[in-house]
Amino acid sequence: MWRSQQxxxxxxALARAAAGTSGQPAGRAVRSFAAQAEAEQHVxxxxxxxxxxxxYASALYVTAVRKxxxxxxxxxxxxxxxxxxxxxxxxxxLRDPSVSKTVRMKAVEELFGQTKFTDVTKNFLAVLAxxxxxxxxQRIMGCYxxxxxxxxxxxxxxxxxxxxxxxxxxxxIKSALKGYLKPGQTLKVEQKVDRSIIGGIVVDIQDKHIDxxxxxxxxxxxxxxxxxx
Numbered sequence: 254m255w256r257s258q259q260x261x262x263x264x265x266a267l268a269r270a271a272a273g274t275s276g277q278p279a280g281r282a283v284r285s286f287a288a289q290a291e292a293e294q295h296v297x298x299x300x301x302x303x304x305x306x307x308x309y310a311s312a313l314y315v316t317a318v319r320k321x322x323x324x325x326x327x328x329x330x331x332x333x334x335x336x337x338x339x340x341x342x343x344x345x346x347l348r349d350p351s352v353s354k355t356v357r358m359k360a361v362e363e364l365f366g367q368t369k370f371t372d373v374t375k376n377f378l379a380v381l382a383x384x385x386x387x388x389x390x391q392r393i394m395g396c397y398x399x400x401x402x403x404x405x406x407x408x409x410x411x412x413x414x415x416x417x418x419x420x421x422x423x424x425x426i427k428s429a430l431k432g433y434l435k436p437g438q439t440l441k442v443e444q445k446v447d448r449s450i451i452g453g454i455v456v457d458i459q460d461k462h463i464d465x466x467x468x469x470x471x472x473x474x475x476x477x478x479x480x481x482x
Contacts, residue, residue: 299403310396410458
């Protein structure tokens with residue numbers, strides 16, 4: 254995550270941009286990003302992506318593969334999203350559709366030009382600013398992460414329980430989920446606590462939703478009783 258001092262500087266940069274402070278033209282970064290995408294070798298995305306966020310994430314993935322910066326780009330975009338979560342001024346800037354393209358591009362150039370981000374990340378953020386897509390950064394990041402998981406052969410599973418599971422319980426669940434993996438794939442499990450399910454677990458893995466919660470069983474029983482009356 255960015256340090257608080259850097260977050261303050263981001264607010265200053267946005268204020269300067271809104272006031273019309275000049276800088277180097279961000280359009281140059283946009284053209285550079287597009288030129289690189291056209292000039293280098295063809296790269297296949299590991300899974301198909303759909304929608305606006307999916308298209309941007311796919312373009313970012315292809316460029317990051319060519320430049321061998323898949324992991325740094327992931328880390329840098331996570332830092333940007335983390336900064337928005339900590340800095341309301343920055344978050345409003347990303348979400349506000351009324352900010353003009355000129356202001357967006359100046360702000361992005363001034364802010365991220367001060368970082369040690371890779372050129373791929375800087376150029377990509379400039380593209381989002383120019384096209385008015387900064388508000389979709391988190392969705393794009395979600396798609397990009399999905400592409401990285403597929404690239405690494407990782408299968409994500411979200412296990413929701415009413416209470417935090419013990420390491421032994423998690424290991425049992427991991428063993429049970431191995432049947433969903435293909436040869437060469439590895440399982441990555443994320444745990445979530447949701448007391449509303451009362452007990453049992455809910456598992457989301459790939460396109461499967463496995464609901465073994467007590468809450469769902471109670472609702473099913475109530476439905477059966479209501480139908481029997």
